[in-house]
Amino acid sequence: MSLTLVGPLQLPPMADAARLEQVVAESGRTGIGREALWLRRSRMPAGLNAPHHLQLAAEALTPLGQAARVQAFRLANDDIVVLWRGAAEALVAECLAALQHMFIAEAALLPDPQTLLRRFHLPQDAAAMRLLLVGAPNTDRNADRALPAPANGPHLTLAGLAALEANLASADMARFARRRPVCVLDEANGLVPAWETRQLSVQEIAETLAPGQCLPAEPWLFRRLTRTLDRRMLALLAATDELRDATPFGLNLNIGSMLAPEFLRFDAALPARLRGQVVLGLDPTDVLADPAAFQFARTFARARHYRLMLRNLTPALLPLFAGADLAVDLLQLRWTTGWQAITLPAERAGTTTLLLSHTDCVEALYWGQSQGIRLFQGPIITSTGRRITV
Amino acid sequence: MGITGILPTITPGYATGGPDAPQGAQPGAPPMAYQMAHRVAYRVAPSLSERTLLETVQRQLRAPGRRMALVLHLSRLTPPAPRPHHRRIARALLQETAQLHDGQVFPLGNGDLVLLCSAASDHPPRTTKRHAMAVPPGELPAVLARLMRMDAPDPWRLVSSWMLRTEAEAILAYAHARVAETAAPLAPPDDGFGETSDAIALLYQIETEAATDLLHRQTAVLVQGTARSSLRPLFFELTFSIQALAIRAGIDPARPVRDPFLLRHLAEQMDTRLLRALQAEAATQGPLSQMRRRAGPMLHINLTLAGAETEDVADLLAQARMTASPLGVEIALMDACADLDRFHRVRNRLQQAGALVVIDRISHLALTMTDLSALHADLFKLDWSAAVMMLDPADDAALRQALVGLGLHRLVLQGADAEAALHWGLGQGICRFQGRHVDAMLAAKRIMACPHAVGCNLAQCTERAATTGQAGRMACQNPPLLDGVLSAGLPRSRGTAA
Numbered sequence: 001m002s003l004t005l006v007g008p009l010q011l012p013p014m015a016d017a018a019r020l021e022q023v024v025a026e027s028g029r030t031g032i033g034r035e036a037l038w039l040r041r042s043r044m045p046a047g048l049n050a051p052h053h054l055q056l057a058a059e060a061l062t063p064l065g066q067a068a069r070v071q072a073f074r075l076a077n078d079d080i081v082v083l084w085r086g087a088a089e090a091l092v093a094e095c096l097a098a099l100q101h102m103f104i105a106e107a108a109l110l111p112d113p114q115t116l117l118r119r120f121h122l123p124q125d126a127a128a129m130r131l132l133l134v135g136a137p138n139t140d141r142n143a144d145r146a147l148p149a150p151a152n153g154p155h156l157t158l159a160g161l162a163a164l165e166a167n168l169a170s171a172d173m174a175r176f177a178r179r180r181p182v183c184v185l186d187e188a189n190g191l192v193p194a195w196e197t198r199q200l201s202v203q204e205i206a207e208t209l210a211p212g213q214c215l216p217a218e219p220w221l222f223r224r225l226t227r228t229l230d231r232r233m234l235a236l237l238a239a240t241d242e243l244r245d246a247t248p249f250g251l252n253l254n255i256g257s258m259l260a261p262e263f264l265r266f267d268a269a270l271p272a273r274l275r276g277q278v279v280l281g282l283d284p285t286d287v288l289a290d291p292a293a294f295q296f297a298r299t300f301a302r303a304r305h306y307r308l309m310l311r312n313l314t315p316a317l318l319p320l321f322a323g324a325d326l327a328v329d330l331l332q333l334r335w336t337t338g339w340q341a342i343t344l345p346a347e348r349a350g351t352t353t354l355l356l357s358h359t360d361c362v363e364a365l366y367w368g369q370s371q372g373i374r375l376f377q378g379p380i381i382t383s384t385g386r387r388i389t390v
Numbered sequence: 391m392g393i394t395g396i397l398p399t400i401t402p403g404y405a406t407g408g409p410d411a412p413q414g415a416q417p418g419a420p421p422m423a424y425q426m427a428h429r430v431a432y433r434v435a436p437s438l439s440e441r442t443l444l445e446t447v448q449r450q451l452r453a454p455g456r457r458m459a460l461v462l463h464l465s466r467l468t469p470p471a472p473r474p475h476h477r478r479i480a481r482a483l484l485q486e487t488a489q490l491h492d493g494q495v496f497p498l499g500n501g502d503l504v505l506l507c508s509a510a511s512d513h514p515p516r517t518t519k520r521h522a523m524a525v526p527p528g529e530l531p532a533v534l535a536r537l538m539r540m541d542a543p544d545p546w547r548l549v550s551s552w553m554l555r556t557e558a559e560a561i562l563a564y565a566h567a568r569v570a571e572t573a574a575p576l577a578p579p580d581d582g583f584g585e586t587s588d589a590i591a592l593l594y595q596i597e598t599e600a601a602t603d604l605l606h607r608q609t610a611v612l613v614q615g616t617a618r619s620s621l622r623p624l625f626f627e628l629t630f631s632i633q634a635l636a637i638r639a640g641i642d643p644a645r646p647v648r649d650p651f652l653l654r655h656l657a658e659q660m661d662t663r664l665l666r667a668l669q670a671e672a673a674t675q676g677p678l679s680q681m682r683r684r685a686g687p688m689l690h691i692n693l694t695l696a697g698a699e700t701e702d703v704a705d706l707l708a709q710a711r712m713t714a715s716p717l718g719v720e721i722a723l724m725d726a727c728a729d730l731d732r733f734h735r736v737r738n739r740l741q742q743a744g745a746l747v748v749i750d751r752i753s754h755l756a757l758t759m760t761d762l763s764a765l766h767a768d769l770f771k772l773d774w775s776a777a778v779m780m781l782d783p784a785d786d787a788a789l790r791q792a793l794v795g796l797g798l799h800r801l802v803l804q805g806a807d808a809e810a811a812l813h814w815g816l817g818q819g820i821c822r823f824q825g826r827h828v829d830a831m832l833a834a835k836r837i838m839a840c841p842h843a844v845g846c847n848l849a850q851c852t853e854r855a856a857t858t859g860q861a862g863r864m865a866c867q868n869p870p871l872l873d874g875v876l877s878a879g880l881p882r883s884r885g886t887a888a
Contacts, residue, residue: 158586158589158590158593158652158655159590161586162586162587162590165586218655219728219729220651220652220654220655220658220728221651221652221655223651224586224649224651224652224655227651256475259475259478259479260475261478264478264479264482267523275523284727285724285727285728287759288723288724288727288756288759288760289650289651289724290650291753291755291756291759292540292541292753292755293473293475294755295539295540295755296475296476296479296537296538296540296541297475299536299537299539300479300537303523303525303533303536303537304523305523314730314731316730316731316734317727317730319761319764320727320730320760320761320762320764320765321759321760321761322761326759
């Protein structure tokens with residue numbers, strides 16, 4: 001194959017992600033066919049993500065300038081998408097070869113070009129492209145490679161926990177309150193907000209009230225702490241007028257918190273219009289710690305018209321609960337790459353009873369969509385939480 | 391609420407030892423701990439609430455209208471119920487109905503809750519946002535029965551509902567009976583988890599207490615055939631008694647640390663103590679080491695995942711291989727499920743080293759809610775609960791299916807403290823048991839077989855078998871038999887045994 005030497009940029013001026021979303025939506029609506037090549041410069045590894053590397057990668061797309069009715073789009077995360085009409089497989093192959101050629105000196109660092117260059121066929125792949133578009137602008141370039149923060153600080157101790165609980169009793173918790181949206185995948189409109197999870201930011205609480213300490217490093221003490229936080233969160237929500245204009249929301253609670261006086265006060269303050277619209281997320285470990293309390297809490301929650309969700313299911317945990325009828329409304333799968341090797345039972349597909357959380361990369365969205373999951377939550381949906389007005 | 395008298399009684403279970411027996415009750419323990427180790431039973435006189443109930447009933451019976459009385463007999467629940475949340479939620483439900491239906495709630499000293507209210511709306515109901523979810527009085531019995539279903543074998547026995555006009559005698563008799571009786575005091579209202587400060591005291595006790603005298607052992611047996619006297623010891627489980635530690639730490643027995651999360655954290659600290667105790671025991675050639683040399687039943691220890699990954703456990707496994715006496719490691723279900731990936735790593739490592747991996751503390755409810763075969767453990771220990779004998783047919787079938795699915799040969803019914811547990815287990819096809827009833831059966835068998843048992847009684851033999859320290863076994867003339875080595879040659883006369 002002869003390579004076209006890269007000369008002046010042959011692609012048309014690049015539009016932005018919003019325009020691309022319009023074109024994709026239009027293609028989905030009208031059925032007009034388009035071809036697409038997505039260059040995922042955001043996936044360039046460390047050592048190949050300097051500005052000149054990214055520019056070089058962009059130039060690998062110039063052969064497509066010869067395709068019919070070509071359009072180019074640059075996304076906020078530096079990805080480039082090229083659309084055209086008609087067949088141009090030879091040009092795509094040239095792009096691939098050009099990419100390999102340009103980074104031949106760093107071949108060991110360069111990921112498989114097939115993962116950097118992704119093909120789409122519109123209108124069939126409109127939904128998949130829209131998923132990517134939702135995630136791309138907010139995706140940190142290194143998010144997929146990000147490692148969990150090292151537990152460098154001193155671990156939480158029992159005495160530290162007691163002190164922290166005492167501090168929490170008098171702290172203004174409103175400043176730690178956050179909302180994180182859950183979105184439902186709608187074929188026509190892409191990801192549409194369904195509800196918000198309201199929670200307290202543990203990270204900020206740690207920074208403020210226990211600086212330098214690594215709270216989650218002692219998992220059982222951390223779980224105990226979450227119960228204290230649950231109660232403070234419930235107390236916040238039960239404050240006068242806090243829920244007056246509230247939209248549907250979710251809370252992650254311990255079972256003990258659902259049966260606490262604070263929950264009863266919250267329940268009394270909940271507007272009638274939100275009955276049936278509040279999702280209570282429960283952790284499987286908590287369920288197994290006290291199954292009798294779980295069953296009691298479940299009956300109580302049903303009587304008060306709450307929706308229940310079993311959360312934080314991992315690929316390892318799913319087989320434990322797969323055959324069981326826990327009589328909950330939703331299952332929340334916590335995204336890890338381990339899910340990619342798993343195909344969910346067919347009866348789960350196409351329903352809104354599954355929620356994929358912690359979606360921090362487009363692979364998560366792809367996998368979720370391929371399994372019929374329609375509810376998503378995670379940093380790729382929103383990169384920052386908003387404060388609750390209290 | 392007045393205390394009418396204090397009649398201390400020693401709970402029978404403690405006298406027979408067992409893993410839950412508080413060691414503070416041992417002679418020589420500090421007087422305070424000794425006092426706390428005994429459950430003090432006292433009764434409380436009727437309070438204002440009982441008298442007010444009777445007066446209110448008498449007053450309302452003069453013009454009963456369409457008023458009704460509803461009694462939630464929480465006092466009929468089997469311990470540990472009613473738990474704090476039972477009372478709290480039920481009272482909240484009754485209170486809501488009372489507010490909407492011109493009623494009043496009476497929390498009684500015996501734990502019962504009584505609602506007196508209008509059965510139908512003589513007065514227009516005050517429908518505010520707060521009362522939108524209030525349950526109508528007629529529907530309350532069904533709602534409460536559903537709520538208490540898991541803790542009340544027959545939920546309908548839990549609720550009485552009387553119309554004042556037609557069933558005056560019933561409510562009057564009930565109110566009179568409450569005024570006339572004394573009741574066991576209710577636990578002080580709490581959130582059901584205990585204070586963090588108590589856990590700190592417990593931690594201090596774990597870190598400072600001499601461990602060996604708090605180490606208990608309990609034998610699990612295989613019941614062979616249909617004859618229950620045919621018991622074969624399977625393994626000894628070594629445990630620390632957290633209750634005994636709590637007593638020594640001076641924690642109010644009425645408000646123990648019950649938070650499962652704090653208890654798991656403390657269990658991690660206890661791992662270290664257990665492993666150190668085992669090392670010390672091996673170094674001094676204590677009874678456990680001697681038992682293992684005699685090729686008695688295998689040893690089971692309780693560990694958290696963190697504890698099972700320590701080098702001490704690796705050493706212990708290496709020793710077990712050298713003595714050809716395999717080790718069983720018991721891991722709580724909650725621990726395993728909290729970090730399943732780590733559990734899989736630990737399980738593989740233990741099994742490769744020849745240890746048996748046991749999933750511990752499985753309630754019958756957890757068994758029906760999960761498919762535990764996915765854990766690929768060697769044994770599963772199901773907690774005995776009398777509630778399993780009173781399940782409704784659907785729940786009973788689900789439990790039966792879960793038991794069979796897991797494999798009856800891999801199940802140990804633990805906490806078998808009564809004949810009923812064995813009866814139920816054998817009826818289900820389970821043949822491995824552990825518990826105080828089993829301890830007593832084994833002691834009886836030993837006494838029958840031992841030529842030196844003339845001066846021994848059942849309680850002494852049970853207690854000595856549960857002890858791991860040399861001191862607690864001194865009086866026994868037949869340690870091999872005490873260690874469950876039934877095939878060992880019996881010494882010819884008293885005093886010749888090692």
